[in-house]
Amino acid sequence: MKKTLRRALAVFMTASLLFTLVACGDSGDGKVAAGREEGSLIFNVDWPAYIDPGVGSKLADALAHTNMYDSLTFPNEDGTVEPLACESWSVNDNSTEYTFALRKGMKFHSGNEVKASDVKFSFDRLIALGEGYAYLFSDVKSCDVIDDYNVKFRLNAPSGIFPMIACRIYILDEALVMENITDGAYDKYGDYGKAWLNTNDAGSGPYKVKEMITESSLTMERFEDYWKGWDDAKDAPKTAKMLGNVAASTVKTMISRGELDITDDTQTPEALEVLNSMDGVTVIRALSGVNFNVCLNTKSAPTDDIHVRRAMAYAVDYDTVCNNIYVGSSVPTGPIVRALTASALDESEFPFTYDLEKAKKEIEESKYYNDLISGKRKITLSYCSEGGEQQEKLALLIQAGMSKLGVTVEVAGKPFATMMSEAAEVKTTPNAAFVVFAPTYLEGGGYLYSRYHSNSAGTWEQMEWLQNKNIDKEITNAMRTADDKSRNEQYKKISKEIVELCPTLWVADLASPYAYRSDYVTKFPAAEKYEAGTPAANMTGYHLYLRNIGVAQ
Template sequence: MRTTRTRVLGAVAASLAVGTLVTACAGGSAAPASSSGRDGTVIIGTGATPQTLDPILASDVQTDFTVGGAYDKLVDYDDEGAIVPLLATEWSYNDDATAVTLTLRDDVVFHSGNPLTAADVVYTLDRIASLGIGVSSFLSSYASSTAVDDTTVEITLNGTNTTFVGALSKVYILDSALVSANEGDDQGQAWLATNDAGSGPYAITDYTANQQATLERFDDSWRFDEQRPDSLVYRYITESSTLRDELKSGGVDVVTGLTGTDLDALASQDGVYPQELSSMLQLFVMMNTQGGITADPKVREAIQLAYDYDGHISSILGGRGDVATGLTAPSVSCRVDAGAAQQDVPAAKALVSEAGAEGETLTLAYQSQIPEHQKAATLLQSNLKDIGITLELQTVTYPEYVAMIESPETTPDLALLWDFPYYPEIGPMLFRVYDSQFIGRTNYAQYSNPDVDALLEQGIATVDPDAACDLFTQAQELILADDVSVNISNPTTTVMLRDGIEGLEYAPTYQLFDPKMLVLAD
């Protein structure tokens, strides 16, 4: 879609294997009873069903949402978009930002009882780099690391990268002794798929894939809080209407992922209340720029013009969100605002005719367990029929989709997905999704533009933040002009909670919410 109005926003406050497990952990002390009557237990209903508990795949919303309470990070971001210490108390770059030195806390123990040392950080980072999956896409600058002593880690980068410490906010540190003892021949992937090797405020004590996970409060956590529930139970329920009914009947206490219709149905429900959270989430249709008729920019622009954006906001989101205006949500600094996309069916038909694409068939991959995705897929199917294109729908899990994009030949013509900066800096997100070196990994559209590559790579290596922002701005304008994606919506994150459960606030690195924030009222 050709942009007719662009402006750059300045710095803005940063407003996804069957089995069970039991891990060694310290038990929780008594906590106040929840209003549901389950003493000290909060049950979370969610459609964000993880395919694995291995925190290397915390790049997936589904995995991150479950494991986030069981692991600790080196750093995180606060609700103003500033980096804050967690396991790392201090950090410093060398003069040209090609190396980073971290100082660690000395009072952290894993759920196994093993103490955290610098060796655990080195093991975790080396494992991520070796496997090259999941969060490795955030650590492309990582070369090596060394444990200087028990509380000091020196990290060497393969070039200048002033955003590297921010990327560590997506890395969960592993108990290296425990994982090493269970590595097998896949560097512990099979074992970690159903087991816990963290030091977080909760320990995963029971897990049945696609059904339920139980996390017990770990009272030896360095950040113990007696107001946290004794346990969190995740129930994986994909139907929004079922989640709604379970909340009404008392089967769950906290719900995320409800449709607008079901949120409206709960508006007058006694004993529950909504909590609206800011989000960096955005819904896209990514188009395969190297295969089939979507390799033609005219077809891509036609698909953009065909979509009913206003209908999406009003009918699918129930008014809880906005039409997307760029490649990221407005809460992200240094983004180009291209204006809200608008439907124009006659113009879309004309482009389809010019491209000779009338009567063609496309395939859309989407995650049917996510209500917004399911409804958007059906709406797009209807919209494309109106311009002479047949759309076949293919349901996938996120890991299945990741496998599909490993080559242009298996990449679907179109794919519905949420994406976002995993931490509040736009450059790494643009680099991960649009630089051609990530084709086959996180470049969903198989997109290649040498000018974009050069701008992004120079921006990542630029120390001056204003100069880096200028480079990222130029890259965004080129990407928008190439019609790579249909930028659909910025949905509001609405969580429904039972009375007596509170504590949720905007957490920039958690796309649903941070479960560690939940507390029971006195």
């Protein structure tokens, strides 16, 4: 929502604290600290980083993988996918075989040509290691080389989403890896190059390892012979440094001195307010594909009654959530984040807004009405204590909304480990529980399957206990559909059915906050989308795809 995304941060610092932090000195002129390389970019991330694409999967890892390796396909911000290392792909009639035609002439950083045998080696290695993104490919029967430039994946079951998850098949240089194996548990493959790939790369991506200090940082430099060339990315960083273990108190000083260009997304509202006040520094909030859910236990009284669930949905002040608690976030329209425009419901298709009159009518229709109003029966709500004051504020906002209906909500902050344990059984799952959900891949099925298919009931991902066989079947069938338009239409239909059942309070499509030196970083797609109010969401690791970023040269 454009208005929401542009809303100014509503957090104010005391004058003394503001003066103390800003007095360190503003960057303001686009200059960088002495000793920095021309055209360099520095950003901080959560650490450690496992740069081996067969091992890592969290944010820091993915940032390295996406920039130093080419994957078969590339994810777009609207939930679609396009060819990257492949020129095209084809699928058989029942969606159980996918054949990818590789681009000819692509070179690894070593100078070796990228071939289908490298794809097979990389995939087989991922499965053998059983780490990182291996779990995405449990339904793959085999990966077979057809010829030097064609590779076929045979699946155990039909899948319409394989091109999307192929974004996580990063291609390694087989010859280079095999030159650097040591003794290990994988027979002729030794350790499969794991020790060497901790600090080196074997990729073909636009950047390559310049220096890896496992305790603290990764520095990447341009691969000048990248197959796409650099004519359309002349201002992309010549080098980029990922910094780990940067204390929050240090970030502000580093930004002001030109020692840091883009922050991570863990800065406090107070810190963001200070950073936003510095000359040459801009704070943005980029939609991340993450949505905030309040799971409603559909098998436990009183939330087993749809009227209670719908009353709770109408009693949430969504604008307050997005403007004052999770600032810059977007009011949601259902299970799939709005940024995935191909499969998400639009605003007109989502019935729930803050409307106490409708909430009152719903609660009056509940079979538990007398018990709820008398206080004999209460609604239990758990939030994650590690989620900080924002989750507590949201819990209290929901409590306040229901109190206006005469209904008591008992709020309890619990460690996430406790919430996971309680999710294992219906009787221990509270009536309402917070879940911040980030799908592994940005596609409608990534939201619907993990959150609403019966296979996830009894885990933290689905504390609704929906267990609806019809919806299970529809989700499975949709995810097996190869045609994008048809699959997305099915996702919308399923989303409407789930919204009608109201098993969840969808309270926000979350935005991740970043501060960046806008006087030095000349191109930052996440910032441009934010300024334009354009819905967009990046798969983990792709918001800092360096080739798409520009810096002063």
